Amino acid sequence: MNRIRPFSLLIKPVSASCNLRCKYCFYIDHLNYIKEGDKPVMADATLEKMISGYMGMALEEYNFMWQGGEPTIPGLKFYERVVELQKQYVHSNVKVNNSLQTNATLIDRPMAEFFTKNNFLLGVSLDGPKTTHNKYRLTASGEPTYSKVMQGINYLQQAKTEFNILCLVNSDNVTKPEELYKYYREKGFHFLQFIPCVEYDEKGDLTHYSINGIQWGEFLCEIFDIWYRTDIRRVSIRHFDSVLNYLVMNRYTQCTMDKDCRQYFVVEYDGGIYPCDFFVKKELELGNIDTTSWEEALTSPIYEDFGKRKGQWNSRCNSCKWLQLCHGDCQKMRGPDNNPGTLSTLCEGWQMFYSHTIERFERLAQSIRNQNIQLQEKK
Numbered sequence: 001m002n003r004i005r006p007f008s009l010l011i012k013p014v015s016a017s018c019n020l021r022c023k024y025c026f027y028i029d030h031l032n033y034i035k036e037g038d039k040p041v042m043a044d045a046t047l048e049k050m051i052s053g054y055m056g057m058a059l060e061e062y063n064f065m066w067q068g069g070e071p072t073i074p075g076l077k078f079y080e081r082v083v084e085l086q087k088q089y090v091h092s093n094v095k096v097n098n099s100l101q102t103n104a105t106l107i108d109r110p111m112a113e114f115f116t117k118n119n120f121l122l123g124v125s126l127d128g129p130k131t132t133h134n135k136y137r138l139t140a141s142g143e144p145t146y147s148k149v150m151q152g153i154n155y156l157q158q159a160k161t162e163f164n165i166l167c168l169v170n171s172d173n174v175t176k177p178e179e180l181y182k183y184y185r186e187k188g189f190h191f192l193q194f195i196p197c198v199e200y201d202e203k204g205d206l207t208h209y210s211i212n213g214i215q216w217g218e219f220l221c222e223i224f225d226i227w228y229r230t231d232i233r234r235v236s237i238r239h240f241d242s243v244l245n246y247l248v249m250n251r252y253t254q255c256t257m258d259k260d261c262r263q264y265f266v267v268e269y270d271g272g273i274y275p276c277d278f279f280v281k282k283e284l285e286l287g288n289i290d291t292t293s294w295e296e297a298l299t300s301p302i303y304e305d306f307g308k309r310k311g312q313w314n315s316r317c318n319s320c321k322w323l324q325l326c327h328g329d330c331q332k333m334r335g336p337d338n339n340p341g342t343l344s345t346l347c348e349g350w351q352m353f354y355s356h357t358i359e360r361f362e363r364l365a366q367s368i369r370n371q372n373i374q375l376q377e378k379k
Contacts, residue, residue: 007298008063008264009054010277011071013047013078015040015269018070020103020145023136024170024197024209027069030280041074042269044081050267050289051085057294061095062086065264067277072106076114083118099123101166103137104152105145112152112159122163123193124153128173128180135172136209164191164238171197171208174215177222185235193238194223198345200336206345217349221356228360240361243325247365248372259327262307265297273297275306278332312340322354 016030017040034040055062064082086096100115101123115122126149127133134144156163165184167173173180184192196216199207206212211219220239227235242254252258266274271289274280286292286300297303313328320326328334329344344350 004058004298005262006059006061007262007294008065009050009267010065010067010264011042011050011267012067012069013042013071013269014069014073016069017041017073018068018103019073019105019140020070021138021140021142023138024168024199024207026199026278027280033282038270040069040269041078042271046269046271046289047081048085050271051082052089053289053294055086055089055091055094055096059094061097062090063097063264064099066098066100068101070103070106071100072102072111076111079111079114079118079120097121101125102152103145103149104156105148107152107155109155109159112155112161115156116159116161120161122156122161123166124149124156124163125166125168126153126189127167127170128176129183132173132176132180136168136170164193164236165189166193166195168195168197169211169216169219171211171215174211174219177219178226181223181226185231190234191236194220196333196346198333204336213344213346213348213350214352215349216346217352217356220349220353224353224357224360228357232364243361244365244368246325247361248368256330257325257327259311260307261310261331262303265294275303276331278330279306279338309340314341314343316343320351322351325354326350 015034016027018025018028021028031040051064064086066079082098086098090096098118099121102125104122104124104126114120125137127135127137130144130146133146133149137145137149139145153163167180167184197210199210201207223237224240227237227240239254242252242257245251245253246257255261255263261276264276265286266277266280267289268274268280272280273286273288273292274284275286276284284302284306286297286303309331310327313323317323317326317328326344329346329350331338333344333346334340334342335345
């Protein structure tokens with residue numbers, strides 16, 4: 001089989017269905033698009049067609065990313081079926097990766113043990129200590145969720161499931177970088193992702209729970225300073241790892257840093273295929289699992305145009321020394337209309353962060369290169 005450009009699948013088996021109603025959720029409105037009387041759970045036939053078709057592609061590895069809404073809603077049997085189908089359709093010794101992004105409130109002991117046994121990597125949403133987390137992450141009835149999240153994490157820890165923590169940096173916790181970092185470290189959470197909350201209201205203004213560029217820059221700089229002083233060998237922070245990957249390997253491991261937005265496909269519960277989690281829109285639908293092959297999705301003019309829009313950054317970016325680390329930032333961050341040529345809402349913050357950290361990143365990168373050379377010499 002001829003090798004093709006690798007891609008991953010980000011799958012939404014229950015669409016936007018969720019037992020929580022986090023105030024800043026960008027996806028919950030997709031429930032409005034579901035046909036009346038339709039239960040948003042991926043049908044077995046759709047699941048099998050998606051897995052068999054994807055694993056029939058000539059890829060070096062297969063990456064399944066399960067998200068929502070809340071992807072644990074279908075229950076354990078659904079994921080048992082996922083693994084069964086993956087084993088049925090895998091060829092030779094190709095690696096199959098499963099990751100799942102969850103609020104952890106529905107995880108029990110059997111589910112945690114299953115994830116461990118089948119090498120799932122979980123991302124658990126936790127916005128900080130109890131009061132901070134409960135600011136925006138509430139149930140559908142308005143109840144706090146911290147205790148339920150921690151119970152789910154406890155099951156994962158007991159089962160020795162691999163997981164990392166995802167913190168959505170919002171208008172509340174953006175002012176508490178030191179408190180957040182110390183909290184995660186004291187809890188023994190050493191794999192962290194900090195994701196900026198940037199949402200717009202109907203007028204095109206940032207919502208009250210969103211952050212601006214300066215806040216983002218100050219937050220990242222303080223997190224980096226603490227991490228660099230004490231934890232460069234102990235704590236993994238996804239964006240910091242991505243910067244080092246680029247400096248050492250000249251490779252982007254985060255789509256937001258790359259110059260083209262074609263790293264994965266979103267598959268909705270009904271089989272609809274889209275180019276990005278932030279752009280599950282009817283006008284960007286690339287087809288459907290039932291009628292569209294992955295070759296057709298990859299060569300779709302809509303997909304090609306969407307990918308190239310990343311490179312249509314603001315003219316000011318051309319003279320920015322951080323362009324290779326940003327490429328105009330995620331399209332979602334380019335204002336409420338995502339217009340090509342619009343500066344990222346976070347632009348000032350990114351410039352602040354890289355100016356503050358690049359020399360130390362370069363030193364770390366050189367240290368990694370030296371270690372790699374020493375390892376090669378020992379072989």
